[in-house]
Amino acid sequence: MDLGSLQLSAETADLKRSVMRDLLSLAVDPEIISLAGGLPASELLPVKALRRSFESVLARDARRSLQYSPPFGPLQSWIAQWMTGRGVSCDPEQVFITNGGQQGLAILSRLFLARGQPAVIEAITFTGIQQVTAGRGASVRTIPTNLIDGADMQAFEAALAEEPRPALAVLIPDFHNPLGVSLSSEKRALAAQLAARYQVPLIEDDPYSALRFAGEFCPPIKAHDQAGFVFYVGSFSKMVAPAMRLGWIVASPALLPQITVLRESLDIESSALIQRVIADFLESGSLEPHLQQLNQANHQRCLALLEALERHLGDVATWTQPEGGLFVWVTLMPEIDAWRLFPRAVEAKVAYIPGSAFAVNGGHHNTMRLNFSNLAPEKIQLGIRRLAAVVRQAV
């Protein structure tokens, strides 16, 4: 069969994906302490409140909930209010419901970016962002990310200014995957200005901002957007539950018809039932106590990870200091290759993701992404002790 027409950069996406899938599958082996995943803690999922919402919606409105349906207005309204409270004043009509953050990326990248056109992304970034840009045949311009205050804005401006002008840019504002760093407030304001000045649509990919456990709330890039060039992508996957598969886009009203047509061509619409259940969960006030509990646990876990890194790897590694989210980025001595180390780590019953899996242009062999959200503090400490032993052997 002729697969020459396959529109995937199979060499990169496939390999990284399949390796990561193997890594994630390790999490099932109870012997192995996996710092490789990107999952919220299963034991902290808001099971009781979601069960109540499913029961309540199915009891009072089952037929409409199980049928085809337009976007659920009360959910759009709740999100518009939530966004307004976070500095992005918007109307319910500007809120487009998606099946999670990745679908937001998939829709917006297809709206703006044709094959071969340039896109600006961070040189180290979430694989899902790579898939909707490089993976779709875009010519990618990468910018470095500062591990203290996020994407380099001089490089960002240079990449936007370069001819031909890019068709799209993507930034992660809070608790970057995989870097754990957040974009400073000044950089957010500047990013919005630059997108408008160079007339480049900028996707703000924000699945994590509700997962802040330290530092001050910082309004999204979209809060600084006067000209309508910033497209905000949100998600309930990490802040409520992944299997709800629900998220949203905040876009300029003028683009909503095109976004709707594009989304229909992908999978018609989001489930009426799931939209109503999430709306019930949100309206019944279940989100805030859930986030409090979740972020408190994440904070403890993150602290356990940072302390263990200090104790066991303090002299041979540096790492980022996240104020929320799920990940810490570790940089080892240049002679360490985290891919080559990996089989030995698995033998020692600890797993991580080699940082180079997120490096758009390769390199960064001496880095790793560590997840802290899905393990108890004791497990994290033990995992880092094991990891340190493997690293020290290799030094």
Place this chain on the structure above:
Amino acid sequence: MDLGSLQLSAETADLKRSVMRDLLSLAVDPEIISLAGGLPASELLPVKALRRSFESVLARDARRSLQYSPPFGPLQSWIAQWMTGRGVSCDPEQVFITNGGQQGLAILSRLFLARGQPAVIEAITFTGIQQVTAGRGASVRTIPTNLIDGADMQAFEAALAEEPRPALAVLIPDFHNPLGVSLSSEKRALAAQLAARYQVPLIEDDPYSALRFAGEFCPPIKAHDQAGFVFYVGSFSKMVAPAMRLGWIVASPALLPQITVLRESLDIESSALIQRVIADFLESGSLEPHLQQLNQANHQRCLALLEALERHLGDVATWTQPEGGLFVWVTLMPEIDAWRLFPRAVEAKVAYIPGSAFAVNGGHHNTMRLNFSNLAPEKIQLGIRRLAAVVRQAV
């Protein structure tokens, strides 16, 4: 804002979609009898059984159901058995779970069809098929569909044989949307042979075959596929409930890794919860009694529609004789324009979809698609009486 890079055939898709949205919104006005929709009957949705399945899954397995998760094996197994029972012997590993039939079309079209490449589709077909071919910039070759036994196989072979060879073909085997016709058994066997002979991947879009209420079961095109060039797309939207947003692809095992990567780039995965709930619904034996009840009701409704057409429009129209599904296709006298007639029909409190909305190359102004699944027989009769009055006025 520069929207020049917008990859949509906005002129066709947008217009048709927005008109159809308006048409569908009429269904909300209780005064208007809408034969325009494509919805299964709300009052026949398996509400009780699905509620039971939600309760049971959330009671016994809530945490895993709400988390990220690999495809749910028991659901893949059930579907593989179901497909095998319908003549398509396949393993669970060949079953790829999607968010409904449209996502199957979206994934497979992206797997095979690059911008500008030729695709073969029926000249009158489901708008979702138009969106993933013409709507994505394919150069479309259309073939006529016989209203008795389905797509014209001579035209199909000619379109496959033409150089450059098409990158993709799409056919609807059972109870065609919008035509209501089914492809004969001989034509199915031939379609599979032709796909293999000309090495063109053929998507078999089958959301309706479980909705048969008359005639003999006819195995899918995929049942005749020796060479692995047929890709079957199924859906639970019409046979269980639209808001479950679940469907499947049956593909050659060799392509599953690429399909998985592509799907991850679109929206990661299907909900673990919804997969488990559907599996519970299926394993508990709820499907068969539901389909019996549904198809019996659909049969009565279809007969009511056909009788009303005969009584009120017998001398000025012809129509298809569906053995299942949701739709009847009506052809009026050539001087009738169903678009121009539409405002008068709405005034007379009846709605339909003008057939030209489904015509890839335009034309077919004297046709309409009528839905029978979502109205009681008395309503259907009254609707056709109103419609006939409007048509007769125009003659």
